[in-house]
Amino acid sequence: MIRIVGLVAAALLATTSCASAQPNLILTGEGVEAFREAGALPPLMQRALDAATRRVEASIQAGPIVPEPVDPGGGYSHERHKENYKIIHDAGLLFQLTGERRYLEHAETYLLAYADMYGDLPLHPERRNQAPGRLFWQSLNEAVWLVYSIQGYDAIRAELSDASRDRIEAALFRPMAEFLSTESPQTFQRIHNHGTWAAAAVGMTGYALDDPALVERALFGLELDGEAGFLAQLDQLFSPDGYYTEGPYYQRYALMPFVLFGQAVQNNEPERGIFEHRDGILLEAILSTIHQSYAGRFFPINDAIREKGLDTVEVVYGVAAAYSLTGDTGLLSIADQQGATVLTGDGLAVATDLDAGMASPFAFDTRLLRDGPDGNQGGLAILRMGAGELAQTLVAKHTGQGMGHGHFDKLSLILYDGGQEILTDYGAARFLNVPSKDGGRYLPENSSWARQTIAHNTVVLNETSHHGGDWRRAQESWPSIALFEQRDGVNVVSASISDAYPDATLTRTTFQLQSENTASPLILDVFDVVADEPSQIDLPTYFAGQLTDFDIAFERFGSQQTALGAGNGYQHLWVEAQSEIAADRARFTWLTENRFYTYHALVSEPFEARIVRTGANDPDFNLRTQQGILLRVPSAESARFISVFEPHGRYDPAQEITVASESGIDEIRSVEGETATLIQIVFNSGQRLSVGLAHDLHAGAHTINADGHRYEWTGAYNIFGE
Amino acid sequence: MIRIVGLVAAALLATTSCASAQPNLILTGEGVEAFREAGALPPLMQRALDAATRRVEASIQAGPIVPEPVDPGGGYSHERHKENYKIIHDAGLLFQLTGERRYLEHAETYLLAYADMYGDLPLHPERRNQAPGRLFWQSLNEAVWLVYSIQGYDAIRAELSDASRDRIEAALFRPMAEFLSTESPQTFQRIHNHGTWAAAAVGMTGYALDDPALVERALFGLELDGEAGFLAQLDQLFSPDGYYTEGPYYQRYALMPFVLFGQAVQNNEPERGIFEHRDGILLEAILSTIHQSYAGRFFPINDAIREKGLDTVEVVYGVAAAYSLTGDTGLLSIADQQGATVLTGDGLAVATDLDAGMASPFAFDTRLLRDGPDGNQGGLAILRMGAGELAQTLVAKHTGQGMGHGHFDKLSLILYDGGQEILTDYGAARFLNVPSKDGGRYLPENSSWARQTIAHNTVVLNETSHHGGDWRRAQESWPSIALFEQRDGVNVVSASISDAYPDATLTRTTFQLQSENTASPLILDVFDVVADEPSQIDLPTYFAGQLTDFDIAFERFGSQQTALGAGNGYQHLWVEAQSEIAADRARFTWLTENRFYTYHALVSEPFEARIVRTGANDPDFNLRTQQGILLRVPSAESARFISVFEPHGRYDPAQEITVASESGIDEIRSVEGETATLIQIVFNSGQRLSVGLAHDLHAGAHTINADGHRYEWTGAYNIFGE
CATH class of the missing domain: 1.50.10.100 (Chondroitin AC/alginate lyase)
Structure with a gap:
């Protein structure tokens, strides 16, 4: 898996025979030699x-x-x-x-x-x-x-x-x-x-x-017993897929010392085989950091500063190291985006090969990054469909808690499309190093809002956050991922967690579906809640854009508006509009940059809709403004939220062209069978896309009759195009 | 002034001898020939x-x-x-x-x-x-x-x-x-x-x-008397500086038929000298359209769709025509930004010369675009300072009303800096061609909000809009521009209007000042209101960014907030926070992208401050969210608002560098003399910038003693560096 090429290979040979020549940490004698030979x-x-x-x-x-x-x-x-x-x-x-x-x-x-x-x-x-x-x-x-x-x-x-x-x-x-x-x-x-x-x-x-005593201490901890130190960090902080439990924002930050010390060990004591350790976990960590990004910015889960991305110095070092290890020319296109490299032999190789036109697109793909040292503590599912680095990307946060910087948003979603964040995650409430904003530290609203469940695109029961908002308790728990598959034109992930709330199970199954009736792939999301007691069930959806249409009768709060609740983040939301109880469905269209998105909701129980916006109870103006659609089932023991996110049309005010600003979907239907559900998406064109989803993802044979058709399949799910 | 070069010159000669050869409107026979000769x-x-x-x-x-x-x-x-x-x-x-x-x-x-x-x-x-x-x-x-x-x-x-x-x-x-x-x-x-x-x-x-009869009708109107038709349009719609009275958004749109018909006249009847008409007004109109932009977008005054900019097809045609007339290689850099040209001989010349590397930066500069057919109906002052097309740019709207699409914002300001719009203009409330948004027409909120004075960065008396919100009445009136000067390190414009309100005079004097103590030039703005009766005087300042600091004690509306007023646009503003009466000053700092801006206000009368945000009484979610700072003098016959806008520091969360996030100004002082005022800006560094401003811009000799210094000058104003 790891191919040692070029300068590092040379350095390895040289340092074995001359261990004490300096420099030999990151810039090595061989690197210096390469610079001398490079000329221009x-x-x-x-x-x-x-x-x-x-x-x-x-x-x-x-x-x-x-x-x-x-x-x-x-x-x-x-x-x-x-x-x-x-x-x-x-x-x-x-x-x-x-x-x-x-x-x-x-x-x-x-x-x-x-x-x-x-x-x-x-x-x-x-x-x-x-x-x-x-x-x-x-x-x-x-x-x-x-x-x-x-x-x-x-x-x-x-x-x-x-x-x-x-x-x-x-x-x-x-x-x-x-x-x-x-x-x-x-x-x-x-x-x-x-x-x-x-x-x-x-x-x-x-x-x-x-x-050497300092090196031993660094590698094995103060007691030299391997319970602490660099190797223990490598073993415990990364999952087998190279996922760092705090998420990409901290992964980026953590990466730097791993990469630098790893290279120093390699240059000084190649016999330790540090880059082979744990099946090459150091390289996996670098690559998975890059995979956790869209349009150059990291997925802003947990306590993330949203501006951070691939151009940060840590990733610049990581790209140089990874390129030296793999020769993967996709890394050169990342270096090109970064517009920077490091003053080392590895950096010189990156710059030289980029200049020689060797860059190729980085292979962003659909992948599950399992969480936990053994990879069994849930994971981050990244579903991508379409061409290029701006292909539609859905991120399902089915990870563990991620320690003290983790947010309480089990099973939440982020959606990117057309270069934009469409379903958004707030990230951290923090202005890095700005003295007037609490000295640049995490703001009080980070705890009272950003970390709370209601701040995310996932379900909240009874206005309380997952795991009671206690990260130590949350740390003991994670979703189980029952399904993760990539097939032609279909990506799907399903996960559930039974202890985000005592006596309630949350299950979320999310499809990314190729469709010729939409501007880019369609998202179908099924969120099931089963509780022991009647509960208030909220599902918020935060979006970036301007509402352009909705089909529900709202009371719009014109001259006075109030906060949604009193605690657990609810106190930070203004209620801009509220509907009466709706029977089963609603739809909302918004415009993000040059594309329209319609959110079709089909809910199994009577529900109310609200339009909410951050900013209430924010004495120091610490919150960014962020709008959301909140669906509330006032009281039920169970509920199913079927959501379809449909990208459509084009809005080009510069060229004065607007097409398909209205949804191309006539109706969403859900038909219950004995062992499965059939969800039908009926387009204006008359075409249908039907998704069969087995109860509990049961793998057996399923039959559902709907509209005079008979839908049969074997397995957890099936897609029927008509 | 007009140089006829290249293809148009050739076309002129050719068409004279062969007037009926077709094609000969925009693409001409000579253009076709040039394509044939071009090869690749x-x-x-x-x-x-x-x-x-x-x-x-x-x-x-x-x-x-x-x-x-x-x-x-x-x-x-x-x-x-x-x-x-x-x-x-x-x-x-x-x-x-x-x-x-x-x-x-x-x-x-x-x-x-x-x-x-x-x-x-x-x-x-x-x-x-x-x-x-x-x-x-x-x-x-x-x-x-x-x-x-x-x-x-x-x-x-x-x-x-x-x-x-x-x-x-x-x-x-x-x-x-x-x-x-x-x-x-x-x-x-x-x-x-x-x-x-x-x-x-x-x-x-x-x-x-x-x-020819259709041509005559087009040029001179139905009655062939020159009271209507193309030449009358050229004479009356543009000012001598090429400003179109509705503003750049409509200027762009209007430009297209002027340019196309102008070229058709030139190609078919060069003897009419259409491009020499009125000292070359057609070319001036094209160039002034380009000048009314920042970072590729037009200044969004009046009923403007904010996304419109230099890449619109009208300007693509304009650039090709202007390049043909002038050979100004600055136009090639505009064509480069546009990434487009037209399928004509002129377009081919643009593409060829751009490809040959002949482009130079377009000469954006400080200029006053006078309004009105005779140039005596106010004007748009564009103050630019700094290098390149993203140099700090202040736009002072001292124009006439601009007919039915004009907004009621006499003497309002827009400020751009560092590539961003800092002090913002709302533009139009409209989603072009989106059927669900009133069929894509101007929305009701365009009248109730966007056109109202309170939606802009200028003074409102007694919660009523300028000219009573009646555009026909406003059409009869305009500011008089008493001062417009560009000197080394100083740009200044001063204008006043005495009939935006009956019995009140508004005067605004705005300086753009080079300063080594700020990140980019400093804006000093003096707004004087003199009324016959005690009035409520509001000065709103809309900004793009996140508030990071302020020095005033606010009551922040946490769990409930109400609209600011009941009409004339006030009904659309939520009051997010309100202060008690303040003695004389306040300051507010916000962050826009990577730079901080501190707004220092010094007010001659006791005032209240409010933080406001659009969105109230907006049943269909037609408004974009926009935050502002509103200073209110509850009742006074006159007031002076001295505002300093100070760009400072750097916020780079990717590199984790934040510097100078706090204002570098210790104090703003105003010292009254007999014939003038001295405004002193005292920096933390101990340096001072003092601006002497004569009462009524009186040109005589002035003396003011302040802090043991004696400030003497002759003329309307003077800048003292210390």
Whole structure:
């Protein structure tokens, strides 16, 4: 599965025979050699080199600036120390790539300045949580600082005087490595991305300082027993499919130390076979990160900042490493989107091959990323249908909780189509590093709204969140995925969970269906709720777009509107409109960019519809505005929500062309049989698409008579085109 | 000023000696020759040719489809007849460019089918206004149909049999030209864009049918007295600066018949000197359309569909014509953005020169586009500062009313910065051609909200709109522009109007100031209100972005919120938060994309602040959501609002970098002198920017003492950097 090509292979051979040659962390001696041989650099690499040169030259001009660490995230000293690790990193690498000693001297000057300061630093005055740093408010930032700076140091160490080397190691790197490991056991021993950063920082320092004890500690934990440390992190944080339990936003962040320390281990001790560990889990982790994106942005599940995507530096490093391992030219098109690469031999190979026109489309596909160390804790189902990277993509969140950053939205959906997010996930309530927004931390509304079930496209019973909104309790539970199949023109996933609520089972079966009657594939979603007691059952659907039509009689709240509820996120929704009890169906059409979407709802019980919008009880204007359609069954022991999402038409105001702005579906019918249900989608054209779905996905033979036709099939489901 | 180059010059010479050779409307014989000589076509032209070929080949495959005209805009028959004129147009041109007779035959078949139908057509069943069509619900659409179809006919006419030619002209083109002129005098004689379309259609038909009487009628009106017709339209609809009184959205639309008929006149009767008419007003009109845009979209003043921009077909024609007239290579970069050109000799020149790398940046600049036929009815001030097409751009709407599509927002502002609209204009409430949205017409909320003064960034007195919301009354009035200057690092415009309200004068003076203390230029805006009676004075500021900070104590409406008022647009605003009376100042910071903006308000009278949002009393969800800050002086005879808009910092969540998210301004001060005011902006850095502004812009000498300094200047204003 893993093919070692090009520079890494060369590095592997070389380092075996000459383990102590420096640099040898990420930029290696062989990488430097490749740069020397390359002559004119390809554009992507020239850009990387120019950026580093600009940063370091400006810093040389300004002289070193090492302020007292006083500010929290986003504040001056915080941002300055972040900038400094990039300067130290870049200056070291520039020294290697250009041979100019002024770059070495600048990195040295900075490191000596930090050596003068670090020993006396108390814990940071703005510390807030249980893992304080000294240079920064969180030890996490300190580990990141070390991961970058040690690379710069690795690149100049061989050329330093003994005095400088001793001073920098004794007063800065060794104390910092001890601070991050023996003095911060609660972080270092934790199986969590903060622990990975600490392990990477300490282990890379071990290689750079030629101190095997630090490397062992990083790999196996403080007790050297393998219960903690890098390998335990690799084994426990990723599922066999490379899914990181907190979701793609944190996966991206966690990826960096895995990739960097992994490469450092490979370059220094290839005999450890780190990239073969657990069937190549490191590579799987990189690739699955890329798969969890649409139009360059990550799926915003859990506590995600929605702007994060494939252009983040972590993925830039990941692409370079993965390309070196696989030679997969699909990665070059990701690098092209990123418009960036890293100043290493791997980065040079990416830039060179991209410049040579070797890029091919990245193979985004339909896949289930199982969750949990053993892959048996649910999973993230990604259904894609259509051509290219903007093919319609449905994300079904059938994963485990994802620890403290997990949201309480079992079985929720996100839908992308035509380059847009159509059914949306709110992501996190947070403005990263903006001091006026609670110092850039997660806002109170992250807990009161974004994490609550009602903020997501899934069912809420009795106005309470899944697992009572208790992540530790949720952590013990996950959906079971009964069906995941990809066939010609059909993708389907079905999952259920029986303990999101005590005494209730939720089951969701979602089809993505090719259809010649719609602008892009059709989504058919069947959500079953079975409870022991009569319950209020809510199904919200948040959409991006402008309502253009609906067929239900609403009372529209014109001059006064009120919040939907009092807690569990309901307090944050304004009720913009409310219907009387409807018999069984409703439909809503909205416009998103240049395409219309009609949501057809068929509900087994009488229900009310509401149009809701975020913004209530939000004293500091922390929430983004987000509109949704809420269907409510006031009281029932069970209910089935059949939803069809139909993409149709085209709206092009620039060309003044609007076609098919009205739904092309006449009717949705549901016919119950003894062992199965038949759902019929009847188009205006007279064509029908019928989906047979067996009760409990029972695999036997099923027969349903409807409209004088006899529908027969064997198996959990079948699609009938007519 | 006008340089005639290349193909048009050749065409001019040729047509003089051979006036009746066809084609000779827009695509000319010389254009056809240029295509033949070109060999391989440049990419932009190849794309245009491919698109036309695809359209026509598909139509040949399908056969002619000429449905009975029954549907309104957006409906099937409406869209079909629109598609058909493109097919007829393209098929004719393709015949000329390829010589293939099947294209001729397809155009001929279509035209004969229309000839069979047209004579018996009654007025359209869905007619709504006073200018009904027969093929379409509006005669406007019928004129457009003719403008396109006659070009296709012009391209095949010489090759038709006498029978076909006679039939098509007698049963289709002549009746249609009569219907649009003698039978629709209320439109044909009107000085309005509908009249221009009718004139172009009739005049171009005159040239194609070699009927000088139709041309004369088109140029001079039904009475041939020059009181109506194309030349009267040219003289009265554009100001001397090429501004069209309805604003850029309608200017774009109006441009098409001006450009096309103008070119047809030039090609057939160059001796009329149509492009020299009125100092080259046709070219000015094209260029000023381009100038009224930012990031490719038109300034959305008046009844504008916000999506419309430079890529619309009208501007594609305009660019080709203007490039032919001027050879200005800045136009090639506009063509590059458009990614399109027209199937004519002019279009070929654009595509060829673009492909040859001759494009240069279009020279967007600071300019005042005076309004009114004589340029004395106010104007649109465009202030630009910074490099490139995304330079900060402030638009001050100091124009006349702009007829029935004008909004009641005298002296309103729009601000663009960093590629984004920062201070926004709502544009029109309309979803073009969406049947479920009132058939795609202007929605009721266009009158009740979008046209009202409160929907714009300008002052409202006593909750009533300017000119009482009566456009005919407003049409008689306009602001007077007392000052418009561009100096190094300073742009300024000042205007006032004394009859937007009876017995009140509004004066607005707006500076765009270069500043090293901000991320991009600073806006300083001084709005003075002087009324005879104590009035309630509101100044709303609509912004695109997320509030991140404010320094005023708000009561935030958490669980219940109400509409701001009962009429004149106030009924459509929810009050999200309200402050107590504030003494004199407030500030608000928001985040738009990657930059922060702080709005500093200094008000001469005690005021309340409200945060408002559109959406109240909107039964059909016709409004987009739009947030604003409303400052209200409850009762005063006069008030001065000093506003500073400060762009600052950077928010880059992908790179996790946030800097300067808080304002860099310590304080705004206003010091009154005897003859002038001194406004001081004091930055955190200690630097100051002081602006002296003479009362009534009095040009004499002024002295103000402030902070132990003595500020002296002569003239209406002065800028002091310290």
